[in-house]
Amino acid sequence: MNKNTLGLILVLGLLGFSACSPQLEHPEDHVSLDFDMVEAGIDWLDLIQSGAIDEHIRTAFIERIIPTQGCQAIIHHWARFRKWDAEELYAFIMAALGLMPSEEPLRKDDGSLTFFGMRRELWQTALRDTARMRSDLQTLREADLLRSINIVRPFLPEAAVLDVRFSFVLFGHSSAFSVGKENGFDFLQLPRKTDGVLDIEQIIRTFAHELHHSGFASLDEKYLKDVKNQDRLMLLGILAAEGMPTYFIDKPQEHLAAYRDSDNHLMQMAAADWEKHTARLPALYREAEADILANLEGRLNQSVIMQQWMAGAKGPAYVLGEDMIRKIDTYLGHDVAVSVAADYRKLLQLYNRAARRAEARGEQPHIFSDSLADRTAGFGATK
Numbered sequence: 001m002n003k004n005t006l007g008l009i010l011v012l013g014l015l016g017f018s019a020c021s022p023q024l025e026h027p028e029d030h031v032s033l034d035f036d037m038v039e040a041g042i043d044w045l046d047l048i049q050s051g052a053i054d055e056h057i058r059t060a061f062i063e064r065i066i067p068t069q070g071c072q073a074i075i076h077h078w079a080r081f082r083k084w085d086a087e088e089l090y091a092f093i094m095a096a097l098g099l100m101p102s103e104e105p106l107r108k109d110d111g112s113l114t115f116f117g118m119r120r121e122l123w124q125t126a127l128r129d130t131a132r133m134r135s136d137l138q139t140l141r142e143a144d145l146l147r148s149i150n151i152v153r154p155f156l157p158e159a160a161v162l163d164v165r166f167s168f169v170l171f172g173h174s175s176a177f178s179v180g181k182e183n184g185f186d187f188l189q190l191p192r193k194t195d196g197v198l199d200i201e202q203i204i205r206t207f208a209h210e211l212h213h214s215g216f217a218s219l220d221e222k223y224l225k226d227v228k229n230q231d232r233l234m235l236l237g238i239l240a241a242e243g244m245p246t247y248f249i250d251k252p253q254e255h256l257a258a259y260r261d262s263d264n265h266l267m268q269m270a271a272a273d274w275e276k277h278t279a280r281l282p283a284l285y286r287e288a289e290a291d292i293l294a295n296l297e298g299r300l301n302q303s304v305i306m307q308q309w310m311a312g313a314k315g316p317a318y319v320l321g322e323d324m325i326r327k328i329d330t331y332l333g334h335d336v337a338v339s340v341a342a343d344y345r346k347l348l349q350l351y352n353r354a355a356r357r358a359e360a361r362g363e364q365p366h367i368f369s370d371s372l373a374d375r376t377a378g379f380g381a382t383k
Contacts, residue, residue: 028161031165156216169185212341240340
């Protein structure tokens with residue numbers, strides 16, 4: 001996929017602080033940490049708390065927050081999906097703080113929070129307690145977050161390159177995201193243990209997940225940059241790009257109970273989504289086969305794919321992609337499963353090989369049409 005399509009799948013302090021990756025076996029890897037939006041944002045929230053007038057609040061946002069790497073990463077992230085710029089982001093945040101009117105409901109019919117309700121809760125909690133934000137920032141500076149590089153490396157082909165600037169951001173929606181060489185982690189949604197202490201290991205796992213996306217993108221740029229019309233493979237790419245880090249790194253089955261019992265609303269939603277989609281996994285396979293074909297033939301556009309396969313805290317693409325990679329890893333081996341990142345066009349062919357081995361052992365897996373698997377594997381190949 002090109003960078004825009006892949007993105008759909010999927011302060012270095014104000015004084016110049018930086019954290020770079022330790023010496024690793026892969027000489028091209030370079031990952032830096034960036035806290036600039038968080039530092040500027042905490043000061044901005046303090047300004048609001050001080051009773052500053054609207055004009056000063058807006059000017060401070062424009063002058064101190066918009067130029068930060070983290071803020072620009074958020075803008076680049078959502079500009080892929082919708083009309084989105086610095087002005088939209090400012091209104092988005094001010095509405096969450098309750099300082100601009102919004103017609104978005106806070107709760108669903110069942111009483112649970114909407115995404116806007118969660119966003120308001122996150123931003124208003126931050127506004128009330130910037131002291132805790134400063135403490136969390138110091139904890140993150142002292143943590144060895146770049147251990148995530150060594151976690152993700154075994155799950156990427158050797159040719160993948162991790163050249164990434166990882167920004168902590170103040171957002172209130174996507175908990176983490178990857179836009180090529182720009183990755184983001186929402187400081188407002190830092191996971192915590194039951195005693196309120198930051199869950200550094202969970203943060204590191206999330207770092208590794210997003211770094212996998214960056215490595216995946218580097219391989220796409222290396223091997224598939226000349227393949228035209230990759231939007232026709234969008235759903236296939238999503239299944240590969242989300243399935244791999246979900247299976248190898250997130251290991252949702254191991255953490256599902258913790259997510260379900262978490263005080264974090266987004267984690268609760270993720271657990272509920274995971275269980276809901278897992279319960280209809282056979283149907284997801286059938287729906288995916290139909291949608292991959294429709295996508296391949298130009299009958300399914302990217303907005304529909306995003307709505308049907310990525311909507312919610314954990315869209316069905318995560319569950320289906322994880323199951324497909326699990327079967328490849330189980331029946332064809334680790335190296336074959338990892339190779340999917342080098343050419344995701346082969347995903348259906350590799351999955352079918354694994355599924356047929358599972359079938360021979362008494363399982364009843366879905367098997368995709370061989371014709372469809374061959375068409376996707378050969379898409380864009382030079383004749």
